[in-house]
Amino acid sequence: METNFETNQNGINTYAEILSQPEIWDSAIIVAESQRQKLEEIDLTQFDQVIFTGCGSTYYLSLSAAFTLQQTTGIPARAVPASELLFSPDALLTSGKTLLVALSRSGSTTETVAAVNKFKNNDKGYVIAISNYPEEALAGLADIALIIEAGQEQSVAQTRSFASMLVAATTMTSILGRRNDWIGLLHKLQAVGSRLITEYEPISRSIGQNINLDRFYFLGSGARFGLACETNLKLKEMTLTHSEPFHFFEFRHGPMAMVTPSTQIIGLYSEFNLRNEAQVMKEMKALGAHTLSLGETQADINFNSGIPEVLQNVLFLPILQLMAFHRSIHKGLNPDKPNNLSSVVTLDI
DSSP states (O other): OOOOGGGOOTTHHHHHHHHHHHHHHHHHHHHHHHTHHHHHTOOGGGOSEEEEEESTHHHHHHHHHHHHHHHHHOOOEEEEEHHHHHHOGGGTOOSSOEEEEEEESSSOOHHHHHHHHHHHHTTOEEEEEEESOTTSHHHHHOSEEEEOGGGOOSSSSOSHHHHHHHHHHHHHHHHHTTOTHHHHHHTTHHHHHHHHHHHHHHHHHHHHTOTTOOEEEEEEOTHHHHHHHHHHHHHHHHHOOEEEEEOTTGGGTTGGGGOOTTEEEEEEOOSTTHHHHHHHHHHHHHTTOEEEEEESSSSSEEOOOOSOGGGOGGGGHHHHHHHHHHHHHHTTOOTTSOTTOOSSOOOOO
């Protein structure tokens, strides 16, 4: 089925939000920079740990952001789903202080707000919120709130908002880690992201419209694993296609039994382990899979950003979000309104 997106109103918001995101990345940097004085007052050595928390997409963002913060600062950091922090805090919090970074696009996700409220009431530490909406409960609970209003969306599936919060978290880590030299480099992301969309959207469209592909696997190591989880989720939400994320080398321990000629494997390459990750992709291709790799160099989609690896993570998003978008349109679905989903998840708990 061929679909002309120019005459199809399904997905018009999602498409605009994906394409506009590089400009919003700059807005996210500026928002985090505006809180520099408060962030610089935080001494990470006074905390036993840093916990990043969220639900769905923002939990996956937390996986990436926690890895990046510990890699940058050496302070123990991990990601926890907000529901786990809410219902099992004693298994996650220490007797010392915790720096809690809570992420929510809406700022009103039930589990996240409840977990932060409980954390504050029990005087367990300090809270930084990252969100896109200033008037919601999460911002009011935080000691520092990074609110990227420019990242707000009309679509249900998070694309631009996720990217804006990821860049804000990266900027926050740069400030907390006293890496002021990274801020100027982060501002280079906008131009690189715009170029990647222009240059590589045809590949996104081609893979997305290949309905012969019936299963997708997203592979990533380190901070890229959280991004593999998120881009997998975008494909699942928008296209109702079977997809799963894995760490690169974990895929070889069982899941590769699922590889067939109708399998598409997406590899989010690191620089520190590029040779070994590329070998995994080569092995999967030999088993009959279609493969697509993204990375700074030596990939099918090359960033050529000249930016340190720790700052590149957001560059993986637009091309893979566009792949999900084009597949959704080609299948006659509406990516603006995925099946059974809503923009804000609220529960009676």
